[in-house]
Amino acid sequence: MAAALCAATTGLAQDARKEIQRYREMVAEGSPAELFELEGEALWKKMDKCDLGLGPGVVKGAYARLPRYFKDADRVMDLETRLLYCMTTVQGRSAKDATARVFGSADRPSEFESLSAYIAAQSRGARLEPGATHPKEKASIALGRELFFHRVGPWDFSCASCHGTEGERIRMQDLPVLHQPQYARPVMASWPAYRVSTSQFVTLQWRMNDCFRQMRTPEPTFGSETTVALIHFLTATAKGAPYKGPGSKR
Amino acid sequence: MNRLRRTLVAALAFAVLRPLSALAAWNKDAFGAKTAADALKSLGIGEAAPSKELAIDAPQIAENGAVVPIEVSSSIPGTRAISVIIEKNPFPLVARFEFKEGALPFVKVNVKMGETSDIRAIAEAGGKSYSATREVKVTIGGCGG
Amino acid sequence: MAEQRPMKMRATLGQGYTDVRVLMTHPMETGQRKDAEGKLVPMHFIQNLTVKVNGRTVVDAQISQAVSRNPVFSFRVKGGAKGDKIEVAWSDNQGESNSLEAPVA
Amino acid sequence: MKALAFSLALAASTAFAQDVTQVLKRDFHPRGQATMDRLTQDGLQRVCTDARDRPPAGLAKTLEADQMKTIAYPAGSLMGDWKRGEAIAQSGRGLTWNDKPGQASGGSCYNCHQLSPRELSYGSIGPSLKGFGKTRGNGAEVQRYVYGKIYNAKAFNLCSQMPRLGYSGTLTPEQIKDLVALLLDPASPVNSPVNE
Numbered sequence A: 001m002a003a004a005l006c007a008a009t010t011g012l013a014q015d016a017r018k019e020i021q022r023y024r025e026m027v028a029e030g031s032p033a034e035l036f037e038l039e040g041e042a043l044w045k046k047m048d049k050c051d052l053g054l055g056p057g058v059v060k061g062a063y064a065r066l067p068r069y070f071k072d073a074d075r076v077m078d079l080e081t082r083l084l085y086c087m088t089t090v091q092g093r094s095a096k097d098a099t100a101r102v103f104g105s106a107d108r109p110s111e112f113e114s115l116s117a118y119i120a121a122q123s124r125g126a127r128l129e130p131g132a133t134h135p136k137e138k139a140s141i142a143l144g145r146e147l148f149f150h151r152v153g154p155w156d157f158s159c160a161s162c163h164g165t166e167g168e169r170i171r172m173q174d175l176p177v178l179h180q181p182q183y184a185r186p187v188m189a190s191w192p193a194y195r196v197s198t199s200q201f202v203t204l205q206w207r208m209n210d211c212f213r214q215m216r217t218p219e220p221t222f223g224s225e226t227t228v229a230l231i232h233f234l235t236a237t238a239k240g241a242p243y244k245g246p247g248s249k250r
Numbered sequence B: 001m002n003r004l005r006r007t008l009v010a011a012l013a014f015a016v017l018r019p020l021s022a023l024a025a026w027n028k029d030a031f032g033a034k035t036a037a038d039a040l041k042s043l044g045i046g047e048a049a050p051s052k053e054l055a056i057d058a059p060q061i062a063e064n065g066a067v068v069p070i071e072v073s074s075s076i077p078g079t080r081a082i083s084v085i086i087e088k089n090p091f092p093l094v095a096r097f098e099f100k101e102g103a104l105p106f107v108k109v110n111v112k113m114g115e116t117s118d119i120r121a122i123a124e125a126g127g128k129s130y131s132a133t134r135e136v137k138v139t140i141g142g143c144g145g
Numbered sequence C: 001m002a003e004q005r006p007m008k009m010r011a012t013l014g015q016g017y018t019d020v021r022v023l024m025t026h027p028m029e030t031g032q033r034k035d036a037e038g039k040l041v042p043m044h045f046i047q048n049l050t051v052k053v054n055g056r057t058v059v060d061a062q063i064s065q066a067v068s069r070n071p072v073f074s075f076r077v078k079g080g081a082k083g084d085k086i087e088v089a090w091s092d093n094q095g096e097s098n099s100l101e102a103p104v105a
Numbered sequence D: 001m002k003a004l005a006f007s008l009a010l011a012a013s014t015a016f017a018q019d020v021t022q023v024l025k026r027d028f029h030p031r032g033q034a035t036m037d038r039l040t041q042d043g044l045q046r047v048c049t050d051a052r053d054r055p056p057a058g059l060a061k062t063l064e065a066d067q068m069k070t071i072a073y074p075a076g077s078l079m080g081d082w083k084r085g086e087a088i089a090q091s092g093r094g095l096t097w098n099d100k101p102g103q104a105s106g107g108s109c110y111n112c113h114q115l116s117p118r119e120l121s122y123g124s125i126g127p128s129l130k131g132f133g134k135t136r137g138n139g140a141e142v143q144r145y146v147y148g149k150i151y152n153a154k155a156f157n158l159c160s161q162m163p164r165l166g167y168s169g170t171l172t173p174e175q176i177k178d179l180v181a182l183l184l185d186p187a188s189p190v191n192s193p194v195n196e
Helices: A002-029 A033-044 A079-089 A111-121 A135-148 A159-163 A181-188 A204-214 A225-237 B002-011 B028-032 B036-043 D002-027 D043-050 D057-068 D082-090 D132-136 D140-151 D173-184
Strands: A068-070 A075-077 A193-195 A200-202 A247-249 B054-057 B068-074 B079-086 B093-099 B103-111 B117-125 B128-138 C007-013 C017-024 C046-053 C056-063 C072-078 C085-092 C097-103
Touching (some): A002 B068, A135 A159, A135 A225, A135 D002, B068 B128, D082 D173
Antiparallel strands (some): A193 A200, B068 B103
């Protein structure tokens, strides 16, 4: 009797998960991410001397090769960190001005969000291949791995607390095991993305920031070595995945 | 900011401005109605018969009430309008689509739902009205923090 | 004139019909939401929407604030041929409007 | 001997954990109630980080006993109000940099556990707690166990992923009692046979 009841409940949960999956597919079909790409394209025209790694002004395929080491800055950068660098060099803006609004709102996306949408879209179909040969690139990936398992904050969380075991979920959200390639690939191939619950276009720097917020730590600085290293580690784990974004998230 | 917007407009090669008068009126009474019955009355829609030829496609469970994708299509001959009602929303009438010669009675749109509710579609064809309903459960996703 | 809100449209030939998918940037405020300072954000939503094929109206829609932010609509137009001009126009409760024309691809 | 070998290994890997802590302290800034001291690992966090959450049994036992000592049990019944408990279980707020300090936190319970069968959206990082009190009753001993587990889950399983909700100051003793009731009160939906 108890076993039958239990089986029935599990069946219900299975159906619920299938329906949520269908919900996500329908939402993805109707994603307005392209609106952000339009805005990003206009912004890129004002900084198209920026070198994203493939030469000044080259956007095609550039996102799929990030993060990578940049000689001019002598450090590893992800897309957003590189854009910030270009704003302060190519555009000659102050760091204070360029970082005044790194994450936007539904009413007003940030420059980084719109630019990320446009630039990432120009890598559709390209395989993810972040830099992994320069000593600083190797160190960045290694640091990212350490950070991933580092338990910290009042709730004792590490990234692996939620993203370390197969088949788990938070509420109805399946949790990808991000240190394993088969899970990291589809995830990294879909960021940045339009986020349905907040009507915002969200980036990887935002994702790192908001995960730390929920880990109850202080705030990581935008474009810091910590956030870049985590993004680098995750992208290196997803290496080889054909880029399909910008995607759509819960 | 203004300059940015202007650049953007320039980038939209096909954007054209149109006078407001080109668009039809908006039924204030129907959209302001607090019950489905009142909304339908304001639209001049009477008793609707359930029909299998009117289909609503929607996920049974929505992870987020702010975006619920729905698709409504009718194979009832002569369908000239489809209205969409979310029973438990504070203002149940969500939309009314009139299909003229040249359009198929089909629409896909994302809607907001305050809570778990029936979604009702009403098709008007040949002076009669037909209905279909479908329940969508609204849940909470993510960490809620 | 109010600032233009970007739109994007794709009209593609299907089996016996043309699929029209249109994206609009719009907050679709219900008048119930509070901003960061706790003030109610006034109602601001698209009320009317039309789809035209070569200048002739084929869909005439009235919608409410219960359509999601940044609305995405799909419609189907009978027949259609490459190069047919599809135009989508909207207007909202605060007097803003926009439209976009694109050929069937 | 074994213990010595382990502590040597621990010392070696701790060096890296310290480096990571230095990186975090350089790259983070305080915001709202989230102050920089939150970046310093305590002993338990360090051990679990280094052991990738699989600490040697002997060490785990010793450290679990230390954690057990942190649990302060209120006098009298530990059963509060299951209705308030349900609201606490649903809420994921508290302690983040954009939560108001002093505002009541939630327990984020549904993020990881199934509880009331009425809630379809529940996580699976922790075990299902549906019907928890039905099989265990609600005597003083089980109340004490549940209270202790919520107050400091690490006293029972050193590298558990469950936050130390009482020890960390997330939930008050009153709130934990409400959660005990949610799990154990026969009237709680967690223990009711409703199939809705």
